[in-house]
Amino acid sequence: MDTRVNGAPSPAPDAPGLSAADHLRDRLGLTGTKIACGSGVCGACTILVDGAPTASCLLPADHLAGRSVTTVEGLDGAHPVQRALAAHDGLQCGYCTPGFAVEASVFVDAWRAEHGDTRPGRGEIADALAGHLCRCGAYEGIFAAVAAACAGEFDTEPEQAPPRADAPAKVTGGARFSADFAPPGTWEGVIVRSTVPHARVLKVSVGPDPGGAAPPLVDLLGEDRVVRYVGQPIAAVAAPTRAAARELAGVVRVDLEPLPAVTDPEAARAPGAPVLYPTKEERAAAPTYGEAPTPAAPWNGNVRGPGVLSWRGPTAVARLRAASRRRDPLLVAEEYTTATQVHSPLEPHVSVARWERGDLHLYVSTQSVSKIAAKAAKRWDLPRERVHLVTEYVGGGFGAKNSLSADVVAAVELSRLTGTPVRVSLERAEELTDAGHRPGTRTRVALLAGRDGSLRALSVDSHGDGGVSVGSNAAVLAALMYGRSPRRVRDFDVVTNRPPGEPMRGPGGPPMAWALEQAVDTVAERLGEDPLTLRRRWDGNPKRQALYERVADLALWRDRPRGERTGRFRRGVGLAAAGWPYLLAPDARVELVVEGGALVVRSATQDIGTGIRTLLGEVVADRFGVNAADLRVEIGQSSSVHGTGSFGSRTTTSMGPAAADAADRLREALRELCPDVPAAGPVPEHVFKEALAAAEGVSVVGERRSDRWGQLTPNMDDLAVGRGMSGAVHVMEVEVDTLLGRVRPTRCWAGIAAGRVYNERLARNQCEGAVVQGVGYALFEERRDDLATGVVLSDNLEDYRIPGMGDVPETEVYFHEEGFEHVVGGGVGLGEVSVVGVAAALGNAVYDATGRRPHDLPLRPDRLISSNRPKGGQR
Structure with a gap:
């Protein structure tokens, strides 16, 4: 029986074992349907089957026979909820957006049929979209969009363009991600991974296929023949289908010589524990999880540190020891822990590679187009211009997609071996095991206050738990907070036979704040002071001082409940301050070229949902006083001028000025050809068109000029530290169910001090998403490992939970x-x-509600119930 897909007849699927998602994507080319979790949890692959929302990753393709199927392409961009999502910026990277649009279209239609043009409540929308996840955290925009669509506000095309230039492509499924570029005949690659935590690999082999030919097998270990964690890539194989590649991977033989392993951080520190890196050369080659170069540090067995950036602080140590001896009540010394948080972008790591006449063509999900193209050229000994890397869209990254990862290497080597294009896409279990994580920490904080309320000493010792990788910096970040009082900060790493960490949004920052900001609140309580008042006294950062002034007048803070709370459900409000170094990319470049009478903006930078594609067009358009919609912006191609990677909070501050410089250079060039172009200010529309017509082929390149006072560090491979720090203050309200141990965040105020905001809505979306990710870190996210075997147990999105719309x-x-x-x-x-x-703000709010100080993340119900048991009275 034929199937009707988006209203047109379509042959019924005939490949047994194929999922509906794979059939729609690879057989019919309807790539708007995205595969993310593979287990029906995230909603990215949602389609309508006979009008009902269905997870196509779980549905066998042959079940589509005789059914009516609608994908996001079938909505045709005309549904009110698609227009609303674009207008309210209910998206970031866009990978999950088609699934949201399909599900929301059914909800909106049903709601309006029953309730007319009324707005549903936040809870009703959350319930309707409970099966969908957005790792970027664009939920606030989604709430607003669905409510507006239900109210009939988007039955016609809005007059204003959406705030995000690529929103129409993302809400219709037209945005093409790396896996969508696999041409017909592409083979599928599968990575063979270690099943033991530590061993020397002696031999990797696979028998011939039934026809007698040697199957395509590539070795991924290189010269180091040692595996150090379960899940480490060893080899890769390829076949015409993914099912066949999986079958082939299952018969690859890996001969191993087992080595002693240690998978528990506490055991790794014990005398006589097996040492992961016994030689100087091995220690130097240990992977790192910092964004900047990792400074040198001494090793003692499996413990590394303190690093050269640590401060010994003899004055602080002396004051803290003296206070401890006299049992000073104004000395606060506490230990806090955080769990491993996995990046888990919904688009997995994926690469499509093909060789053509000696050139390497790559489609890679990466945050760093220029960097990865350069690394590929070096690895395969190619001139830089013979590597053609394209990344049109990236489905999230959060710091995990900045390296020449195993999927890239496997795809390239297998393509060279087979003579065909090869796609290697990690499954969710691989993504949650070996694609990066924020390391866990154990942090000891000591604060000493004076009787006058001053900060007399600060000490922070933090031990990072990044598996086989190193790079702890939580303690060093604490040194940048709260003035210049005597302080000691020391960072250590404890290495174990578990997967390596990667930089994750604000590396080291959240665990630092979790410990330090709760300790500050504890000092305030000891002093009998308001926590805001104490921070205003201690904090020398003028930007945060401006935010504190806003908090003081904020009803959420001013009118918060005071004193003891009783009963099962208790409301609390807490706050936390934060800072982050100002990073920039000195090598950022933007090219402007006139082609066919139009102005094209080009750079090899990338947009992972932050909106840099939109920003480049807006900066250039604003410089000329023209409409950004009249420009064409092309990013994500290695053939363009160097663009900084999209990570480290350095993209906008680097690419924006480079775009402005390019516009100024182009103005000078246009004035030489068309004297009517004014020297400054807006260019009349007719003059601009005449100038472009006369400037066909003209090209200029703008760069990121130096700041007025220069920068603190030299250029370190397109990374430098600038002068100044950004600041933030978060105020969080929670409701705690003391019977079941559940915490429900209800309201959050986020004050951000980062200077000029280029595009307010896109920036606000980023900050709203940060709150979502911070809530996940506080309440749910915890990679769980079997310490006996080194196996990651939470390798799916049911066991590893990220926040949904009802959690934020x-x-x-x-x-x-x-x-x-x-x-x-x-x-x-x-x-x-x-x-x-x-x-940290959430932790302080929980304490405010319950009177019990949380020390360990995540705030699991069992931990809260245990800590909230009455001790001599009820709060």
């Missing part, structure tokens, strides 16, 4: 735009600082 608070974002006038462009990045203090 209503969020208000406030921007303080002063303080960075010395920075070219006037603003710095805000993606990192907006996430640092969220979990």
